[in-house]
Amino acid sequence: MAARHAQSRARRRLSARSKAVSGLAVTTLVGTALWAWPASGNDHDGKTDAKSGAHRTVAGPQRPAARADRTMPNAAPTARPIPNLSEAVRKQIPADSRQVLVVTGEGPDSYDSRVVLYTRAEGSRSWHPGPTWAAHNAAHGWTRKHYYGDLRSPEGVFTLTDAGGLLPAPKGTKLPYNRSDSFVANGTGVEGEPLAGAFDYVIAINYNRVPGTSPLDQQRPQGDARGGGVWLHVDHDGPTQGCVSLKPEVMKELLRTLDPDQHPVIVMGPAGH
Structure with missing residues (x-):
C-alpha cells in the first residue's frame, strides 16, 4: 500500500514538472515571436499599429533624410562665344x-x-x-x-x-x-x-x-x-x-x-x- 502511494506522488511531481517546462517553452516562443515581428512600411517607431494591432520593432539608428532646401542649385551653363571675333x-x-x-x-x-x-x-x-x-x-x-x-x-x-x-x-x-x-x-x-x-x-x-x-x-x-x-x-x-x-x-x-x-x-x- 505504501509503495503504491509513493508511485502516485512521483507521477504527480513528474506531471507538474512537465507542465512547468511546457509553459516556459510557450512563453519563450511567444516572446521571441513578439520581438522578431517585422516592421511595416518605413515606420520604425516601435509602437503598435492602430489598424492591425501588430507591434513594430524599434529599428537601428537611421540617417536623417537630406533636406531639399540644402541642395545646391545647378549652376547656369557657361556660354562659349565664337572665338577671335570682336x-x-x-x-x-x-x-x-x-x-x-x-x-x-x-x-x-x-x-x-x-x-x-x-x-x-x-x-x-x-x-x-x-x-x-x-x-x-x-x-x-x-x-x-x-x-x-x-x-x-x-x-x-x-x-x-x-x-x-x-x-x-x-x-x-x-x-x-x-x-x-x-x-x-x-x-x-x-x-x-x-x-x-x-x-x-x-x-x-x-x-x-x-x-x-x-x-x-x-x-x-x-x-x-x-x-x-x-x-x-x-x-x-x-x-x-x-x-x-x-x-x-x-x-x-x-x-x-x-x-x-x-x-x-x-x-x-x-x-x-
Missing part, C-alpha cells in the same frame, strides 16, 4: 542663327584664309566648332567697303539663303538650289589658273543681292558700283576676284549641312576683325 561683329550675328561659317584671312592683304563652321543647339549660348578648311579669298585681301574690280573680299556678316551650280545638288542639300548651265566660269584666274569647274557648286553670300533669288540674279540693291555676285564656290587653286573658294568636297558638305531652319550666316574678314 564684340561688334558678334552683335551682328542674328539671335536666331545656329550656324555661323567663319572665314578668317591670314591678313588684310592676304588671299589665304581658313573656314570653320560653328554650330549651337537651340536655346544654348555655346558655340561648337567643326573642322577647319583651307580656302582662298580675293587676290588683294579684304575691305570694309567693297567696289567692283578692287580684287578684295567684303568684310562683314552676311546671311546664306540660296545655292546653285552647274552640277545637280548633292543628295541632302537643304538650301534652295538652282541648277543651271549658266554657272560657267570662263577664262583664267588672277594668276592664270584655269577656272573650269569653279561654279559646279556655289552658295550665294548675301552681299549686295536680293535674298531668296538664284545666285545668278543680277539685282544690286546698293548699285552696280558696289559689286556683287560674291559666292562660296569651288576652289581653282588661286585667289578670287571677291569670292571665297573651297575644295569641291567641302562645298558638297556645306550644301548638305547649311540649313535654312537654322538661319546660317557667314562672317568674313582678316584675322582679328
